[in-house]
Amino acid sequence: MRQRVFDGYVDYIQIMDENGNIDSSLYPKDLGDVDIVNMYRNMSFARALDAKSLSLQRQGRAVTYAPLVGEEATQIGSAMALRKGDLFMPNFRQHGVFLSRGMPLDLFFLYWRGFEEGNIIPEEVGGFPVCVPVGSQMPHAAGVAFAQKYTKSGKVVIGYVGDGGTSEGDFYESINFAGVFKLPLICLIENNQWAISIPRSMQSAAQTLAQKGFAAGINVIQVDGNDVIAVYKAVKDAILNIENGPTLIECMTYRMSMHTTSDDPSKYRSDDEVAKWKAKDPIERVRKYLISKSLWNDNLEAQMRDAQSKAIDSAVEKAESFKPNPNSIFDNVYSYMPTALKEELDEAVANNFYQ
Numbered sequence: 001m002r003q004r005v006f007d008g009y010v011d012y013i014q015i016m017d018e019n020g021n022i023d024s025s026l027y028p029k030d031l032g033d034v035d036i037v038n039m040y041r042n043m044s045f046a047r048a049l050d051a052k053s054l055s056l057q058r059q060g061r062a063v064t065y066a067p068l069v070g071e072e073a074t075q076i077g078s079a080m081a082l083r084k085g086d087l088f089m090p091n092f093r094q095h096g097v098f099l100s101r102g103m104p105l106d107l108f109f110l111y112w113r114g115f116e117e118g119n120i121i122p123e124e125v126g127g128f129p130v131c132v133p134v135g136s137q138m139p140h141a142a143g144v145a146f147a148q149k150y151t152k153s154g155k156v157v158i159g160y161v162g163d164g165g166t167s168e169g170d171f172y173e174s175i176n177f178a179g180v181f182k183l184p185l186i187c188l189i190e191n192n193q194w195a196i197s198i199p200r201s202m203q204s205a206a207q208t209l210a211q212k213g214f215a216a217g218i219n220v221i222q223v224d225g226n227d228v229i230a231v232y233k234a235v236k237d238a239i240l241n242i243e244n245g246p247t248l249i250e251c252m253t254y255r256m257s258m259h260t261t262s263d264d265p266s267k268y269r270s271d272d273e274v275a276k277w278k279a280k281d282p283i284e285r286v287r288k289y290l291i292s293k294s295l296w297n298d299n300l301e302a303q304m305r306d307a308q309s310k311a312i313d314s315a316v317e318k319a320e321s322f323k324p325n326p327n328s329i330f331d332n333v334y335s336y337m338p339t340a341l342k343e344e345l346d347e348a349v350a351n352n353f354y355q
């Protein structure tokens, strides 16, 4: 006897195409014109923040930086679908999520200048600290989701992971745990096609990364990650369906720039590939849509850019006038300070380490 015991499929959704045309059968009913304008503003803001951060790093005014350009729709669409009080667990590239959730921008710049004080996230933002060890944010996301279920808080947790991160044991363990306990977890794969110099094709032989969720028994969907409305809908639907368990959402996007400021992507990928993705730009298509509906014009664009660049400049000024307390990097390592660390602290203070 032979019978089929599992039959899975992965749906892909796109609502706004590259020319700004809408598939009205999928358009979320709760999204008004004002919301799309806000999405456009936030995506533009994230891109402006990105350009400034890169320029600061090149001037020696930031230690390092992981650009988000190209991934704005994935980040803004998902963040804007969350409700007040919901929580997010980032890796190191979700600056757009922080921005949409009201992170004070001076803290953002402070962190990338190398100060941990910038990684203390105000509670109302609902975010956890930047997490650099690949995939390690996911067990935290599952654990925090468990706590929400246990305390019946009603909050949902979204954990962001890269395509590379989905090869880590941490990723599988988290979605497995979340599936078993039906946790209020959304696992969002920000598939930007590269993990530094490793292409998506070398990451997994699976046709989609979304299908990894089958092994954990959770809901799966793949979306055009450069379509802010599709990403919004996928996350909103996952929240509405959270009682039935977690959802794994694979967002198909592209890292248009370098991995971080210490990387040179021209060494491992072609200009043709980058050009192909540039045509799918997440911001351009929304601009086309808004202009076609007379919701946007050059005047509004100029006003928005001016206001955003002023906000960015004043945040940079605040971050650059920050006077660090040299003790803080020594403070939180041990419950009491061992002699060797105390000696390092004294040396740092004696040498005006931060001057």
Ligand SMILES: Cc1ncc(C[n+]2csc(CCOP(=O)(O)OP(=O)(O)O)c2C)c(N)n1
Residues within 6 Å of the ligand: 093, 132, 133, 134, 135, 161, 162, 163, 164, 165, 166, 192, 194, 195, 196, 255, 259
């Ligand atoms: C456990 C671990 N291994 C390796 C690294 C070095 N590293 C940093 S980012 C990265 C690639 C991550 O790729 P992906 O998960 O696709 O996220 P992306 O950078 O594309 O946003 C690697 C290998 C690390 N930080 N942590």
Ligand SMILES: [Mg+2]
Residues within 6 Å of the ligand: 162, 163, 164, 190, 191, 192, 193, 194, 195, 196
């Ligand atoms: Mg990646």
